[in-house]
Amino acid sequence: MSLNELTAHEILGLIKTKKTTPNDVYQSVISAVREKDSAVKAYVRTCENNADLATLKADAKFPIPTTNKDNICISGHETTCSSKILAGFKPPYDATVIKKLKETGALFVGNANMDEFAFGSSTENSAFGPSRNPWNLDCVPGGSSGGSAAAVASDQTIWALGSDTGGSIRQPASFCGVVGVKPTYGRVSRFGLIAFASSLDQIGPLTKDVTDAALLLNIISGYDPMDSTSINEPVPDYTKSLTGDVRGLKIGIPKEFFIEGLDPEVRQAVEAAIEVLKAKGAVFKTVSLPHSEYSVATYYIIATAEASSNLARYDGVRFGLREQAKTLRKAPIIDMFEETRDAGFGAESKRRIMLGTYSLSSGYYDAYYLRAQKVRTLIKNDFDAVFADCDAILTPTAPTTAFKIGEKTDDPLAMYLSDIYTISVNLAGIPAMSLPCGFSKAGLPIGLQIITKHFAEETMLRVAHTYEQATDWHKKVAKV
Amino acid sequence: MITKKDVEYIAGLARIHLQDQEIEKLTGNLEDILGYIEKLEKLDVSQVEPTSHALPVQNVFRDDVVRPSLSQSDALKNAPQQHNGAFKVPQVIE
The missing domain is CATH 3.90.1300.10 (Amidase signature (AS) domain)
Structure with a gap:
Protein backbone atom coordinates (compact mmCIF):
# COMPACT_ATOMS: atom_id res chain seq x y z
CA MET A 1 0.00 0.00 0.00
CA LYS A 250 -32.70 4.83 20.11
CA ILE A 251 -32.58 5.35 16.37
CA GLY A 252 -35.54 6.57 14.31
CA ILE A 253 -36.30 5.47 10.76
CA PRO A 254 -38.45 8.12 9.04
CA LYS A 255 -41.14 6.36 7.04
CA GLU A 256 -41.37 9.26 4.55
CA PHE A 257 -37.81 8.51 3.34
CA PHE A 258 -38.53 4.95 2.27
CA ILE A 259 -41.09 5.56 -0.45
CA GLU A 260 -41.34 5.76 -4.22
CA GLY A 261 -38.19 6.97 -5.93
CA LEU A 262 -35.81 5.13 -3.60
CA ASP A 263 -33.61 2.75 -5.58
CA PRO A 264 -34.25 -0.86 -4.34
CA GLU A 265 -30.50 -1.51 -4.05
CA VAL A 266 -30.07 1.57 -1.84
CA ARG A 267 -33.03 0.50 0.27
CA GLN A 268 -31.58 -3.00 0.73
CA ALA A 269 -28.19 -1.64 1.76
CA VAL A 270 -29.72 0.72 4.33
CA GLU A 271 -31.95 -2.06 5.70
CA ALA A 272 -28.90 -4.29 6.05
CA ALA A 273 -27.12 -1.47 7.92
CA ILE A 274 -30.04 -1.28 10.34
CA GLU A 275 -29.56 -5.01 11.07
CA VAL A 276 -25.83 -4.46 11.75
CA LEU A 277 -26.57 -1.72 14.28
CA LYS A 278 -29.39 -3.78 15.83
CA ALA A 279 -26.92 -6.58 16.42
CA LYS A 280 -24.71 -4.02 18.22
CA GLY A 281 -27.54 -3.19 20.59
CA ALA A 282 -29.17 -0.11 19.03
CA VAL A 283 -32.95 0.05 19.23
CA PHE A 284 -34.89 1.08 16.13
CA LYS A 285 -38.33 2.57 15.76
CA THR A 286 -40.33 3.98 12.87
CA VAL A 287 -40.77 7.74 13.11
CA SER A 288 -42.44 10.40 11.00
CA LEU A 289 -41.11 13.64 9.51
CA PRO A 290 -44.46 14.64 8.01
CA HIS A 291 -43.28 17.75 6.15
CA SER A 292 -40.43 16.00 4.31
CA GLU A 293 -42.17 16.28 0.96
CA TYR A 294 -42.02 20.08 1.25
CA SER A 295 -38.31 20.33 1.97
CA VAL A 296 -37.03 20.63 -1.62
CA ALA A 297 -39.57 23.34 -2.48
CA THR A 298 -38.81 25.24 0.74
CA TYR A 299 -35.08 24.95 0.17
CA TYR A 300 -35.18 26.24 -3.40
CA ILE A 301 -36.98 29.40 -2.25
CA ILE A 302 -34.77 30.11 0.77
CA ALA A 303 -31.43 29.06 -0.73
CA THR A 304 -31.93 30.93 -4.00
CA ALA A 305 -33.24 34.06 -2.24
CA GLU A 306 -30.12 34.16 -0.06
CA ALA A 307 -27.91 33.34 -3.05
CA SER A 308 -29.35 36.11 -5.20
CA SER A 309 -28.54 38.55 -2.42
CA ASN A 310 -25.05 37.13 -1.72
CA LEU A 311 -24.11 37.07 -5.40
CA ALA A 312 -25.01 40.73 -5.90
CA ARG A 313 -21.39 41.49 -4.95
CA TYR A 314 -20.09 40.11 -8.27
CA ASP A 315 -20.41 43.31 -10.23
CA GLY A 316 -17.01 43.77 -11.84
CA VAL A 317 -15.93 46.49 -9.41
CA ARG A 318 -13.83 45.04 -6.59
CA PHE A 319 -12.67 41.64 -7.83
CA GLY A 320 -12.95 39.10 -10.59
CA LEU A 321 -14.17 39.56 -14.12
CA ARG A 322 -15.16 42.88 -15.70
CA GLU A 323 -16.84 43.07 -19.11
CA GLN A 324 -17.36 46.39 -20.84
CA ALA A 325 -20.56 46.95 -22.78
CA LYS A 326 -20.04 47.40 -26.52
CA THR A 327 -22.97 49.77 -26.95
CA LEU A 328 -24.78 52.04 -24.53
CA ARG A 329 -28.09 50.50 -23.41
CA LYS A 330 -29.01 51.86 -19.96
CA ALA A 331 -26.06 53.73 -18.42
CA PRO A 332 -22.32 53.00 -18.66
CA ILE A 333 -21.99 51.51 -15.16
CA ILE A 334 -25.26 49.53 -15.28
CA ASP A 335 -24.28 48.14 -18.68
CA MET A 336 -20.93 47.06 -17.20
CA PHE A 337 -22.68 45.27 -14.30
CA GLU A 338 -25.08 43.52 -16.65
CA GLU A 339 -22.47 42.46 -19.20
CA THR A 340 -20.09 41.24 -16.47
CA ARG A 341 -22.79 39.15 -14.81
CA ASP A 342 -24.02 37.71 -18.11
CA ALA A 343 -20.51 36.70 -19.18
CA GLY A 344 -19.32 35.57 -15.72
CA PHE A 345 -22.16 33.39 -14.43
CA GLY A 346 -23.00 29.96 -15.82
CA ALA A 347 -26.53 28.79 -16.62
CA GLU A 348 -27.35 27.31 -13.20
CA SER A 349 -26.09 30.39 -11.36
CA LYS A 350 -28.27 32.59 -13.52
CA ARG A 351 -31.25 30.28 -12.93
CA ARG A 352 -30.83 30.49 -9.16
CA ILE A 353 -30.19 34.23 -9.09
CA MET A 354 -33.32 34.73 -11.20
CA LEU A 355 -35.44 32.44 -9.01
CA GLY A 356 -34.20 34.11 -5.83
CA THR A 357 -34.70 37.60 -7.22
CA TYR A 358 -38.22 36.67 -8.27
CA SER A 359 -39.22 35.29 -4.86
CA LEU A 360 -37.85 38.38 -3.09
CA SER A 361 -39.37 40.85 -5.52
CA SER A 362 -42.16 43.22 -4.61
CA GLY A 363 -45.54 41.48 -4.60
CA TYR A 364 -44.13 37.93 -4.33
CA TYR A 365 -42.24 38.07 -1.04
CA ASP A 366 -45.13 36.92 1.16
CA ALA A 367 -46.26 34.20 -1.23
CA TYR A 368 -42.80 32.67 -1.63
CA TYR A 369 -40.04 33.71 0.76
CA LEU A 370 -42.13 34.30 3.88
CA ARG A 371 -44.20 31.17 3.27
CA ALA A 372 -41.03 29.12 2.81
CA GLN A 373 -39.64 30.47 6.09
CA LYS A 374 -42.82 29.32 7.81
CA VAL A 375 -42.62 25.86 6.28
CA ARG A 376 -38.99 25.82 7.43
CA THR A 377 -40.34 26.12 10.99
CA LEU A 378 -42.61 23.11 10.39
CA ILE A 379 -39.69 21.05 9.05
CA LYS A 380 -37.55 22.01 12.04
CA ASN A 381 -40.40 21.15 14.43
CA ASP A 382 -40.67 17.69 12.82
CA PHE A 383 -37.06 16.97 13.80
CA ASP A 384 -37.52 18.40 17.32
CA ALA A 385 -40.46 16.06 17.84
CA VAL A 386 -38.46 13.00 16.73
CA PHE A 387 -35.43 13.94 18.84
CA ALA A 388 -37.63 14.24 21.92
CA MET B 1 -47.60 31.78 -15.38
CA ILE B 2 -44.15 33.20 -16.11
CA THR B 3 -43.82 35.18 -19.33
CA LYS B 4 -40.80 36.34 -21.29
CA LYS B 5 -41.57 39.84 -20.06
CA ASP B 6 -41.42 38.70 -16.43
CA VAL B 7 -38.03 37.12 -17.05
CA GLU B 8 -36.72 40.31 -18.66
CA TYR B 9 -38.01 42.34 -15.71
CA ILE B 10 -36.35 40.01 -13.13
CA ALA B 11 -33.12 40.00 -15.14
CA GLY B 12 -33.13 43.78 -14.87
CA LEU B 13 -33.53 43.60 -11.10
CA ALA B 14 -30.73 41.00 -10.95
CA ARG B 15 -28.52 43.12 -13.26
CA ILE B 16 -27.91 40.38 -15.82
CA HIS B 17 -28.09 41.18 -19.52
CA LEU B 18 -29.53 37.88 -20.74
CA GLN B 19 -29.31 36.82 -24.37
CA ASP B 20 -32.56 36.03 -26.21
CA GLN B 21 -32.09 32.26 -26.13
CA GLU B 22 -31.32 32.43 -22.38
CA ILE B 23 -34.56 34.32 -21.76
CA GLU B 24 -36.46 31.66 -23.71
CA LYS B 25 -34.91 28.81 -21.72
CA LEU B 26 -35.24 30.49 -18.33
CA THR B 27 -38.91 31.23 -18.93
CA GLY B 28 -39.57 27.50 -19.22
CA ASN B 29 -37.24 26.60 -16.32
CA LEU B 30 -38.78 29.10 -13.91
CA GLU B 31 -42.27 28.04 -14.93
CA ASP B 32 -41.40 24.40 -14.11
CA ILE B 33 -39.67 25.16 -10.82
CA LEU B 34 -42.33 27.58 -9.57
CA GLY B 35 -44.96 25.02 -10.57
CA TYR B 36 -43.24 22.51 -8.30
CA ILE B 37 -42.92 25.06 -5.49
CA GLU B 38 -46.67 25.70 -5.62
CA LYS B 39 -47.08 22.62 -3.42
CA LEU B 40 -46.24 24.84 -0.43
CA GLU B 41 -49.63 26.48 -0.89
CA LYS B 42 -51.28 23.28 0.33
CA LEU B 43 -50.05 23.94 3.87
CA ASP B 44 -51.86 26.16 6.34
CA VAL B 45 -49.12 28.34 7.80
CA SER B 46 -51.33 31.11 9.18
CA GLN B 47 -50.37 30.21 12.77
CA VAL B 48 -46.67 29.48 12.11
CA GLU B 49 -43.78 31.80 12.92
CA PRO B 50 -41.13 32.11 10.17
CA THR B 51 -37.61 30.72 10.76
CA SER B 52 -34.82 32.90 9.38
CA HIS B 53 -32.12 31.21 11.44
CA ALA B 54 -31.99 27.61 12.64
CA LEU B 55 -30.55 28.41 16.06
CA PRO B 56 -31.84 30.96 18.58
CA VAL B 57 -29.03 33.51 18.19
CA GLN B 58 -29.97 37.16 18.45
CA ASN B 59 -28.25 40.53 18.61
CA VAL B 60 -24.63 39.45 18.35
CA PHE B 61 -22.51 42.42 19.29
CA ARG B 62 -18.80 42.95 19.55
CA ASP B 63 -16.87 45.53 21.52
CA ASP B 64 -16.57 48.81 19.68
CA VAL B 65 -12.79 48.83 19.44
CA VAL B 66 -10.43 49.45 16.55
CA ARG B 67 -8.97 46.23 15.19
CA PRO B 68 -6.55 45.53 12.38
CA SER B 69 -8.24 45.21 9.00
CA LEU B 70 -7.27 44.84 5.35
CA SER B 71 -4.87 47.48 4.11
CA GLN B 72 -5.96 49.70 1.25
CA SER B 73 -3.48 48.06 -1.09
CA ASP B 74 -4.68 44.55 -0.14
CA ALA B 75 -8.29 45.59 -0.64
CA LEU B 76 -7.46 46.94 -4.09
CA LYS B 77 -5.27 44.07 -5.20
CA ASN B 78 -8.05 42.16 -6.98
CA ALA B 79 -9.73 45.16 -8.58
CA PRO B 80 -10.15 44.97 -12.37
CA GLN B 81 -9.29 48.70 -12.50
CA GLN B 82 -8.05 51.12 -9.88
CA HIS B 83 -7.03 54.77 -9.80
CA ASN B 84 -5.49 56.88 -7.02
CA GLY B 85 -6.21 54.30 -4.32
CA ALA B 86 -9.85 53.79 -5.34
CA PHE B 87 -11.86 51.33 -7.43
CA LYS B 88 -12.29 52.74 -10.91
CA VAL B 89 -15.69 52.28 -12.58
CA PRO B 90 -17.38 53.53 -15.74
CA GLN B 91 -18.93 56.97 -15.61
CA VAL B 92 -21.79 57.24 -13.08
CA ILE B 93 -22.73 60.93 -13.16
CA GLU B 94 -23.25 62.90 -16.38
Missing part, protein backbone atom coordinates in the same frame (compact mmCIF):
# COMPACT_ATOMS: atom_id res chain seq x y z
CA SER A 2 1.43 3.40 -0.88
CA LEU A 3 1.29 6.32 1.53
CA ASN A 4 -1.37 8.31 -0.33
CA GLU A 5 -3.83 5.45 0.23
CA LEU A 6 -3.60 5.72 4.00
CA THR A 7 -5.84 7.60 6.41
CA ALA A 8 -4.58 10.58 8.41
CA HIS A 9 -4.60 8.62 11.67
CA GLU A 10 -2.54 5.83 10.08
CA ILE A 11 -0.06 8.40 8.72
CA LEU A 12 0.25 10.14 12.08
CA GLY A 13 1.08 6.76 13.62
CA LEU A 14 3.82 6.13 11.04
CA ILE A 15 5.28 9.62 11.48
CA LYS A 16 5.31 9.19 15.24
CA THR A 17 7.24 5.92 15.00
CA LYS A 18 9.55 7.48 12.37
CA LYS A 19 8.46 5.02 9.67
CA THR A 20 7.67 7.88 7.33
CA THR A 21 7.94 11.66 7.03
CA PRO A 22 5.45 14.38 6.06
CA ASN A 23 7.59 14.97 2.97
CA ASP A 24 7.26 11.34 1.82
CA VAL A 25 3.50 11.43 2.33
CA TYR A 26 3.15 14.73 0.48
CA GLN A 27 5.26 13.48 -2.46
CA SER A 28 3.19 10.32 -2.63
CA VAL A 29 -0.02 12.37 -2.85
CA ILE A 30 1.47 14.69 -5.49
CA SER A 31 2.50 11.75 -7.67
CA ALA A 32 -1.01 10.28 -7.33
CA VAL A 33 -2.43 13.60 -8.56
CA ARG A 34 -0.01 13.60 -11.52
CA GLU A 35 -0.95 10.05 -12.37
CA LYS A 36 -4.73 10.13 -11.89
CA ASP A 37 -6.15 13.60 -12.14
CA SER A 38 -6.17 13.82 -15.93
CA ALA A 39 -8.84 11.09 -15.68
CA VAL A 40 -10.67 12.15 -12.50
CA LYS A 41 -10.39 15.95 -12.78
CA ALA A 42 -10.89 16.42 -9.05
CA TYR A 43 -8.72 19.54 -8.89
CA VAL A 44 -9.16 22.93 -10.53
CA ARG A 45 -5.74 24.02 -9.31
CA THR A 46 -2.90 22.38 -7.46
CA CYS A 47 -0.38 24.22 -5.30
CA GLU A 48 2.48 24.85 -7.70
CA ASN A 49 5.05 24.83 -4.94
CA ASN A 50 5.16 22.93 -1.70
CA ALA A 51 5.39 26.12 0.36
CA ASP A 52 3.66 24.56 3.36
CA LEU A 53 6.27 21.82 3.44
CA ALA A 54 9.12 24.32 3.40
CA THR A 55 7.76 26.12 6.46
CA LEU A 56 6.56 23.01 8.30
CA LYS A 57 7.52 22.97 11.97
CA ALA A 58 9.00 19.77 13.39
CA ASP A 59 6.38 19.66 16.13
CA ALA A 60 3.37 20.13 13.79
CA LYS A 61 0.44 18.11 15.12
CA PHE A 62 -1.26 17.32 11.79
CA PRO A 63 1.20 17.56 8.87
CA ILE A 64 -1.39 16.00 6.57
CA PRO A 65 -1.87 16.63 2.81
CA THR A 66 -5.20 18.44 2.70
CA THR A 67 -7.48 19.38 -0.19
CA ASN A 68 -9.42 22.62 -0.11
CA LYS A 69 -12.73 23.26 -1.85
CA ASP A 70 -12.52 26.11 -4.37
CA ASN A 71 -14.93 28.29 -2.33
CA ILE A 72 -12.79 28.55 0.83
CA CYS A 73 -10.27 31.41 0.87
CA ILE A 74 -6.57 30.68 1.16
CA SER A 75 -4.51 33.85 1.28
CA GLY A 76 -2.74 34.56 -2.01
CA HIS A 77 -4.00 31.35 -3.63
CA GLU A 78 -6.47 31.74 -6.49
CA THR A 79 -9.99 30.84 -5.28
CA THR A 80 -12.78 30.95 -7.86
CA CYS A 81 -15.84 28.91 -6.74
CA SER A 82 -15.32 27.17 -10.12
CA SER A 83 -16.76 30.31 -11.72
CA LYS A 84 -15.51 32.53 -14.52
CA ILE A 85 -16.69 35.57 -12.59
CA LEU A 86 -14.00 35.05 -9.94
CA ALA A 87 -11.19 34.26 -12.39
CA GLY A 88 -7.89 35.45 -10.97
CA PHE A 89 -9.26 36.24 -7.51
CA LYS A 90 -6.54 35.79 -4.88
CA PRO A 91 -8.01 36.24 -1.40
CA PRO A 92 -6.05 38.68 0.77
CA TYR A 93 -6.81 36.59 3.89
CA ASP A 94 -7.26 33.02 5.15
CA ALA A 95 -10.65 31.56 6.02
CA THR A 96 -10.78 30.66 9.72
CA VAL A 97 -10.76 26.92 8.92
CA ILE A 98 -7.64 27.44 6.77
CA LYS A 99 -5.97 29.42 9.55
CA LYS A 100 -6.72 26.61 12.00
CA LEU A 101 -5.44 23.96 9.57
CA LYS A 102 -2.25 25.93 8.88
CA GLU A 103 -1.63 26.21 12.62
CA THR A 104 -1.66 22.41 12.89
CA GLY A 105 0.73 21.96 9.94
CA ALA A 106 -1.65 21.13 7.08
CA LEU A 107 0.03 20.67 3.68
CA PHE A 108 -2.34 22.01 1.03
CA VAL A 109 -2.50 19.99 -2.17
CA GLY A 110 -4.82 22.24 -4.16
CA ASN A 111 -8.38 23.41 -4.66
CA ALA A 112 -11.03 20.88 -5.61
CA ASN A 113 -13.60 21.31 -8.35
CA MET A 114 -17.21 22.08 -7.47
CA ASP A 115 -20.47 23.17 -9.01
CA GLU A 116 -20.19 26.91 -9.66
CA PHE A 117 -20.86 28.71 -6.33
CA ALA A 118 -21.91 25.28 -4.96
CA PHE A 119 -25.06 25.37 -7.14
CA GLY A 120 -25.54 21.75 -8.07
CA SER A 121 -25.41 18.08 -7.22
CA SER A 122 -22.95 16.77 -9.81
CA THR A 123 -20.03 19.24 -10.42
CA GLU A 124 -21.36 19.54 -13.98
CA ASN A 125 -22.05 23.23 -13.33
CA SER A 126 -18.33 23.98 -12.92
CA ALA A 127 -16.83 26.48 -15.37
CA PHE A 128 -13.90 24.02 -15.57
CA GLY A 129 -16.03 21.05 -16.67
CA PRO A 130 -17.20 18.09 -14.57
CA SER A 131 -15.15 15.93 -12.23
CA ARG A 132 -15.49 12.17 -12.66
CA ASN A 133 -16.53 9.51 -10.21
CA PRO A 134 -13.47 7.36 -9.38
CA TRP A 135 -15.66 4.23 -9.26
CA ASN A 136 -16.93 4.82 -12.80
CA LEU A 137 -15.50 7.66 -14.85
CA ASP A 138 -18.73 7.98 -16.87
CA CYS A 139 -20.62 8.90 -13.69
CA VAL A 140 -20.75 12.13 -11.71
CA PRO A 141 -19.00 12.29 -8.32
CA GLY A 142 -22.01 14.15 -6.91
CA GLY A 143 -21.87 17.74 -5.83
CA SER A 144 -21.33 20.36 -5.09
CA SER A 145 -18.19 19.15 -3.22
CA GLY A 146 -17.67 16.55 -5.96
CA GLY A 147 -14.00 17.36 -6.52
CA SER A 148 -13.25 17.00 -2.80
CA ALA A 149 -15.05 13.63 -2.63
CA ALA A 150 -13.41 12.36 -5.84
CA ALA A 151 -9.96 13.41 -4.60
CA VAL A 152 -10.44 11.48 -1.35
CA ALA A 153 -11.94 8.43 -3.09
CA SER A 154 -9.11 8.23 -5.65
CA ASP A 155 -6.39 8.71 -2.98
CA GLN A 156 -5.30 11.98 -4.54
CA THR A 157 -5.32 13.44 -1.06
CA ILE A 158 -5.56 12.26 2.53
CA TRP A 159 -8.57 14.35 3.48
CA ALA A 160 -10.52 17.31 2.17
CA LEU A 161 -12.75 20.20 3.09
CA GLY A 162 -16.19 20.60 1.58
CA SER A 163 -19.18 22.84 2.18
CA ASP A 164 -22.77 21.73 2.57
CA THR A 165 -25.80 23.95 1.95
CA GLY A 166 -28.34 21.27 1.00
CA GLY A 167 -26.29 18.08 0.89
CA SER A 168 -23.13 19.22 -0.89
CA ILE A 169 -20.80 17.23 1.39
CA ARG A 170 -23.00 14.21 2.11
CA GLN A 171 -24.33 13.45 -1.38
CA PRO A 172 -20.86 13.39 -3.04
CA ALA A 173 -19.53 11.39 -0.07
CA SER A 174 -22.31 8.89 -0.77
CA PHE A 175 -21.64 8.79 -4.53
CA CYS A 176 -17.87 8.37 -4.06
CA GLY A 177 -17.91 5.93 -1.11
CA VAL A 178 -16.23 8.20 1.44
CA VAL A 179 -17.20 9.76 4.78
CA GLY A 180 -18.67 13.28 4.75
CA VAL A 181 -19.85 15.37 7.70
CA LYS A 182 -22.15 18.41 7.73
CA PRO A 183 -21.72 19.83 11.25
CA THR A 184 -24.35 21.72 13.24
CA TYR A 185 -24.95 25.20 11.79
CA GLY A 186 -22.61 27.44 13.80
CA ARG A 187 -20.21 24.65 14.82
CA VAL A 188 -17.57 25.62 12.23
CA SER A 189 -16.80 29.23 11.31
CA ARG A 190 -17.99 30.35 7.89
CA PHE A 191 -15.54 33.28 7.83
CA GLY A 192 -13.77 33.02 4.48
CA LEU A 193 -16.26 30.56 3.00
CA ILE A 194 -17.58 32.34 -0.08
CA ALA A 195 -21.28 32.63 0.72
CA PHE A 196 -24.02 30.75 -1.11
CA ALA A 197 -26.95 30.69 1.36
CA SER A 198 -25.80 32.16 4.64
CA SER A 199 -28.45 30.58 6.86
CA LEU A 200 -27.68 27.08 5.52
CA ASP A 201 -23.96 26.92 4.58
CA GLN A 202 -21.57 24.93 6.74
CA ILE A 203 -18.00 23.69 6.15
CA GLY A 204 -17.18 20.06 6.95
CA PRO A 205 -14.73 17.18 6.40
CA LEU A 206 -14.57 14.56 3.63
CA THR A 207 -12.39 11.67 4.75
CA LYS A 208 -11.58 7.99 4.22
CA ASP A 209 -13.02 6.85 7.54
CA VAL A 210 -14.96 8.04 10.59
CA THR A 211 -11.87 8.43 12.80
CA ASP A 212 -10.39 10.91 10.33
CA ALA A 213 -13.70 12.78 10.21
CA ALA A 214 -13.56 13.15 14.01
CA LEU A 215 -9.93 14.34 13.83
CA LEU A 216 -10.59 16.92 11.11
CA LEU A 217 -13.72 18.12 12.93
CA ASN A 218 -11.57 18.63 16.05
CA ILE A 219 -9.30 20.93 14.05
CA ILE A 220 -11.90 23.08 12.29
CA SER A 221 -14.67 23.40 14.92
CA GLY A 222 -15.15 26.23 17.36
CA TYR A 223 -16.48 29.70 18.01
CA ASP A 224 -15.11 32.52 15.86
CA PRO A 225 -15.78 36.18 16.58
CA MET A 226 -15.37 36.79 12.82
CA ASP A 227 -18.55 34.77 12.15
CA SER A 228 -21.43 36.19 14.16
CA THR A 229 -23.45 33.02 13.47
CA SER A 230 -20.85 30.69 14.96
CA ILE A 231 -21.88 29.39 18.36
CA ASN A 232 -19.85 29.63 21.53
CA GLU A 233 -20.22 26.01 22.61
CA PRO A 234 -17.22 24.06 23.91
CA VAL A 235 -15.66 21.70 21.34
CA PRO A 236 -15.28 18.16 22.70
CA ASP A 237 -12.54 15.80 21.52
CA TYR A 238 -14.64 14.00 18.91
CA THR A 239 -12.30 11.00 18.80
CA LYS A 240 -13.41 10.22 22.37
CA SER A 241 -16.90 9.51 21.09
CA LEU A 242 -15.64 6.59 18.96
CA THR A 243 -16.39 4.00 21.62
CA GLY A 244 -18.06 1.34 19.49
CA ASP A 245 -20.90 1.19 21.99
CA VAL A 246 -24.43 1.92 20.77
CA ARG A 247 -26.27 -0.30 23.24
CA GLY A 248 -29.65 1.14 24.11
CA LEU A 249 -29.32 4.03 21.66
CA ASP A 389 -37.67 10.46 21.83
CA CYS A 390 -34.72 9.38 19.63
CA ASP A 391 -30.94 9.84 19.79
CA ALA A 392 -30.41 9.65 16.04
CA ILE A 393 -32.17 9.27 12.71
CA LEU A 394 -30.95 6.90 10.03
CA THR A 395 -31.76 7.29 6.32
CA PRO A 396 -30.25 6.75 2.89
CA THR A 397 -28.05 9.75 1.94
CA ALA A 398 -29.35 9.88 -1.63
CA PRO A 399 -32.21 8.05 -3.36
CA THR A 400 -29.85 6.53 -5.97
CA THR A 401 -26.20 5.79 -6.62
CA ALA A 402 -24.17 8.12 -8.85
CA PHE A 403 -25.89 8.98 -12.12
CA LYS A 404 -24.30 9.32 -15.55
CA ILE A 405 -22.65 12.56 -16.63
CA GLY A 406 -25.22 14.49 -18.68
CA GLU A 407 -28.19 12.47 -17.42
CA LYS A 408 -29.87 15.32 -15.52
CA THR A 409 -28.31 18.46 -16.98
CA ASP A 410 -31.39 19.37 -19.03
CA ASP A 411 -33.80 18.88 -16.14
CA PRO A 412 -32.97 21.18 -13.21
CA LEU A 413 -35.88 19.89 -11.14
CA ALA A 414 -34.74 16.25 -11.43
CA MET A 415 -31.27 17.40 -10.32
CA TYR A 416 -32.74 19.26 -7.32
CA LEU A 417 -34.64 16.13 -6.25
CA SER A 418 -31.40 14.13 -5.91
CA ASP A 419 -30.90 16.09 -2.64
CA ILE A 420 -34.28 15.10 -1.25
CA TYR A 421 -32.88 13.28 1.83
CA THR A 422 -30.21 15.80 2.74
CA ILE A 423 -31.91 19.19 2.33
CA SER A 424 -34.19 19.19 5.39
CA VAL A 425 -31.12 18.80 7.65
CA ASN A 426 -29.76 22.18 6.52
CA LEU A 427 -33.15 23.82 6.97
CA ALA A 428 -33.19 22.56 10.57
CA GLY A 429 -29.50 23.43 11.14
CA ILE A 430 -28.72 20.02 12.63
CA PRO A 431 -25.66 17.82 12.00
CA ALA A 432 -25.63 14.83 9.66
CA MET A 433 -23.08 12.62 7.95
CA SER A 434 -22.81 10.07 5.19
CA LEU A 435 -20.69 6.95 5.29
CA PRO A 436 -20.38 3.98 2.91
CA CYS A 437 -22.86 1.13 3.49
CA GLY A 438 -22.52 -1.00 0.38
CA PHE A 439 -22.25 -1.12 -3.40
CA SER A 440 -24.77 -1.52 -6.18
CA LYS A 441 -24.50 -4.45 -8.63
CA ALA A 442 -22.92 -1.96 -11.03
CA GLY A 443 -20.16 -1.37 -8.47
CA LEU A 444 -21.19 2.11 -7.32
CA PRO A 445 -21.05 3.12 -3.63
CA ILE A 446 -24.17 3.56 -1.49
CA GLY A 447 -24.29 6.03 1.41
CA LEU A 448 -25.91 5.81 4.83
CA GLN A 449 -26.99 9.08 6.47
CA ILE A 450 -26.97 9.57 10.25
CA ILE A 451 -28.70 12.67 11.62
CA THR A 452 -28.65 13.92 15.22
CA LYS A 453 -29.90 16.99 17.07
CA HIS A 454 -28.01 20.30 17.37
CA PHE A 455 -24.46 19.82 18.70
CA ALA A 456 -24.89 16.04 19.07
CA GLU A 457 -22.04 15.28 16.65
CA GLU A 458 -20.60 12.87 19.23
CA THR A 459 -23.64 10.59 19.07
CA MET A 460 -23.63 10.80 15.27
CA LEU A 461 -19.94 9.83 15.07
CA ARG A 462 -20.43 7.05 17.63
CA VAL A 463 -23.17 5.42 15.56
CA ALA A 464 -21.15 5.86 12.36
CA HIS A 465 -17.96 4.45 13.86
CA THR A 466 -19.75 1.46 15.38
CA TYR A 467 -21.25 0.62 12.01
CA GLU A 468 -17.96 1.18 10.21
CA GLN A 469 -16.02 -1.10 12.56
CA ALA A 470 -18.54 -3.88 11.96
CA THR A 471 -18.19 -3.63 8.15
CA ASP A 472 -15.38 -3.14 5.65
CA TRP A 473 -16.97 -0.91 3.00
CA HIS A 474 -14.61 1.93 3.92
CA LYS A 475 -11.63 -0.26 3.02
CA LYS A 476 -12.72 -0.75 -0.58
CA VAL A 477 -10.55 1.27 -2.96
CA ALA A 478 -11.54 2.74 -6.32
CA LYS A 479 -9.10 1.69 -9.02
CA VAL A 480 -8.37 4.59 -11.33
